[in-house]
Amino acid sequence: MSRERxxxxxxxxxxxxxxxxxxxxxxxxxxxxxxxxxxxxxxxxGVIIALSLVHVMLAFGKDKAFEVLSVSGAKALEGIGALxxxxxxxxxxxxxxxxxxxxxxGEVFELFSAGTIPVSNIAIACKVGAGLFSIFVALxxxxxxxxxxx
Amino acid sequence: MVAIYVLLGLMIVGAIVAIEVxxxxxxxVALGTVGLMMSILFLLMKAPDVAITLLVVEILAVIILIxxxxxxxxxxxxxKDRPIGGLIALAFLLVLTLxxxxxxxxxxxxxxxxxxxxxxxxxxxxxxxGEPGGTGAANVVASVILDYRAYDTLGExxxxxxxxxxxxxxxxxxxxxxxxxxxxxxxxxEGGSA
Numbered sequence: 001m002s003r004e005r006x007x008x009x010x011x012x013x014x015x016x017x018x019x020x021x022x023x024x025x026x027x028x029x030x031x032x033x034x035x036x037x038x039x040x041x042x043x044x045x046g047v048i049i050a051l052s053l054v055h056v057m058l059a060f061g062k063d064k065a066f067e068v069l070s071v072s073g074a075k076a077l078e079g080i081g082a083l084x085x086x087x088x089x090x091x092x093x094x095x096x097x098x099x100x101x102x103x104x105x106g107e108v109f110e111l112f113s114a115g116t117i118p119v120s121n122i123a124i125a126c127k128v129g130a131g132l133f134s135i136f137v138a139l140x141x142x143x144x145x146x147x148x149x150x
Numbered sequence: 151m152v153a154i155y156v157l158l159g160l161m162i163v164g165a166i167v168a169i170e171v172x173x174x175x176x177x178x179v180a181l182g183t184v185g186l187m188m189s190i191l192f193l194l195m196k197a198p199d200v201a202i203t204l205l206v207v208e209i210l211a212v213i214i215l216i217x218x219x220x221x222x223x224x225x226x227x228x229x230k231d232r233p234i235g236g237l238i239a240l241a242f243l244l245v246l247t248l249x250x251x252x253x254x255x256x257x258x259x260x261x262x263x264x265x266x267x268x269x270x271x272x273x274x275x276x277x278x279x280g281e282p283g284g285t286g287a288a289n290v291v292a293s294v295i296l297d298y299r300a301y302d303t304l305g306e307x308x309x310x311x312x313x314x315x316x317x318x319x320x321x322x323x324x325x326x327x328x329x330x331x332x333x334x335x336x337x338x339x340e341g342g343s344a
Contacts, residue, residue, distance in 0.1 A: 031202070035289065035292050036287035036288065036289050036292040036293070036296075037287075037288045037289055038288075038289060039198035039199045039201075039202055039289065039291070040199065040202055041199060041203075041289075041291070041292055041295070041296075042296075043203050044199075044202045044203045044206050047203070047206040047207055047210055048206055050210065051206065051209065051210055051213075054210070054213060058213075058217075075318075078311070078314060082307065082308075082311055085304065085307055086304070089300065089301075089304060098301065113287065113288075114287035114288075114292070114293070114297075115297075116296070116297070117287050117292055117293065117296045117297060120296045120300065120303075121292070121296065124303070124307060127307055127310065127311065128310065131310055131311065131313075131314040132210060132314075134314060134317075134318060135214070135313075135314055135317045135318075136210075136213075136214055136217075138317050138318055138321035138322075139214055139217065139218040139317070139321065140217055140218065
């Protein structure tokens with residue numbers, strides 16, 4: 001079982017992962033989109049999205065995971081999330097105050113309500129998901145270096 | 151209230167096990183149980199947002215700890231008897247216990263904070279469009295962290311961004327590998343000659 005060359009797990013784990021990883025990703029997206037209606041929000045949803053990527057990486061190895069989201073893609077997504085959140089803040093400044101909720105608020109308990117809050121949730125989820133995934137990638141690659149040397 | 155104290159006691163036991171146990175994997179698992187009990191504790195205190203976030207972050211932290219630390223050689227330093235250090239620690243614990251016993255007696259009772267700012271958010275948080283302070287979000291927690299107190303969330307996001315940049319900078323491969331191989335070669339050559 002050469003873990004360094006082909007770090008995938010057994011057939012059982014791969015089959016179960018194929019079934020579950022989509023559901024995990026879907027649950028993360030649900031949590032972040034309904035952050036202004038139910039408990040959860042951008043941070044938890046982003047971490048669950050990162051966990052689904054980590055799930056793929058643990059079961060199939062890092063090459064397969066990088067097909068879904070490469071390291072440069074994760075870096076770009078993290079930057080986009082941070083800039084989007086900052087853009088929400090600065091656009092509020094144009095309407096009068098930092099982080100002003102300038103979008104029409106709609107009906108309570110509807111999916112499209114609460115103004116800028118869903119946008120901020122999506123921005124934070126991008127940032128947190130991509131950021132934690134790239135931290136995981138960095139630590140796993142660091143783990144492989146000493147084993148190659150010996 | 152009993153459940154909270156039971157969970158707190160189990161958290162302390164888990165933390166002590168994590169310190170004392172010799173196997174690194176067992177220590178990581180014990181640390182994970184501390185986090186899980188913390189998230190149940192938040193659920194009992196009616197903070198499901200925090201409970202979900204803590205649970206998810208705890209799972210990711212355990213996975214990262216297992217993948218990144220278990221296979222590496224972690225040198226455990228030899229334990230020596232240090233009677234003076236132990237005495238100093240005991241004295242410090244005694245002082246801390248006395249001071250905190252006095253300080254916690256002064257706290258307001260549970261669920262009755264002295265700061266009344268939050269009651270405004272609870273009243274206004276989910277009011278409709280026409281009213282001036284409302285956000286229209288059904289989840290009041292979301293209306294606080296992303297509207298009333300969004301500046302704090304921006305700072306938190308900046309902290310996370312800085313942490314990611316720091317990890318990527320420390321763990322990067324570019325400009326690092328050659329240096330490390332050179333330092334790794336030197337001791338083996340010396341060992342061979344000696």
